[in-house]
Amino acid sequence: MEKKEFSIKEAIRFGWDRMRANLAFFIVFLIVSWLVNLFFGTFADLFEVRLPAFSLLFSLGSILASFLISYISIRVALNVCDGVALNVSELFQFPLSRLLRFILGNILYLLLVLAGFMLLIVPGLIWMIKYQYVPYLIVDKDSPIGEAFSESGRITSGVKWPLFWFAILLGLINIAGALVFVVGLFATIPTTMIAVAYVYRKLSSWEESPVGLTTHENNNPFAAPGITA
Secondary structure (H helix, E strand, C coil): CCCCCEEEHHHHHHHHHHHHHHHHHHHHHHHHHHHHHHHHHHHHHHHHCCCHHHHHHHHHHHHHHHHHHHHHHHHHHHHHHHCCCCCCHHCCCCCCHHHHHHHHHHHHHHHHHHHHCCCCHHHHHHHHHCCCCCCHHHHHHHHCEEEEEHHHHCCCCCCCHHHHHHHHHHHHHHHHHHHHCCCCCCHHHHHHHHHHHHHHHHCCCCCHHHHHHHHHHCCCCCCCCCCCC
C-alpha cells in the first residue's frame, strides 16, 4: 500500500504565498479579532470587583467570541486554501447549530487532551495530534461530533510524528513573528493558518482501507512513514 505523507516545506510555502496574496484581508481580520477579545477582556476586568455578575457576562462573551473567531478563522483558511474569494458576509453565513456543535466538539477535544496529559502526558500528545482536525471536519463537512472524531483519527493515521513536528515548527514560526515587534504575527499567523488547512486538505483527500488504518494504529500510535520535506 502506498505510504501516506505530506510535505512540510510545501505546506509552509503554500501558506506563505497565499498569505501574501491576501495580506490586506488578514491584517484587518487579525486587528478586528484582537479588538473583540480586548473589548470583552477589558470589561470583564473592569467589573470584576464592583459588578461581578457583569464581569461574568463579559467573560462568557469573551469565550463565545473566541469560539466564533476560531470558527471563522478555519473557514477563512479553507477558502484561501481552495482559492475561494473571501467574502465577509459569506463567512458569517452558517447555521447556529453547526457553531454550537463546533463549540461542543472543541470542548470535548480539549477535555480529552487534558485527560490524556493527566495520564503521564504521552496519551495527551497522541490525542492532541490524532483529533486535531475535529473542528475542521465540523466546519468543512458539517460532520456530527462522533464522526468528526472518527474521521480525524483516520486521516491522521500513520502521520502522527510528521504532524507533531509540523505543529512544533508552526509554533516556532509564530514565536519568531512575535519577536519581530509583534508585527511579524500579521504574516506568521495567516501563514500557519493556511498551512494547517493545506495539510488537512491533503490528508482528508487520502483514501485508505480500514485494514491499513488498523495496522498503523495498533502497532504504535506515533508510528509513521517518512515525510517529504
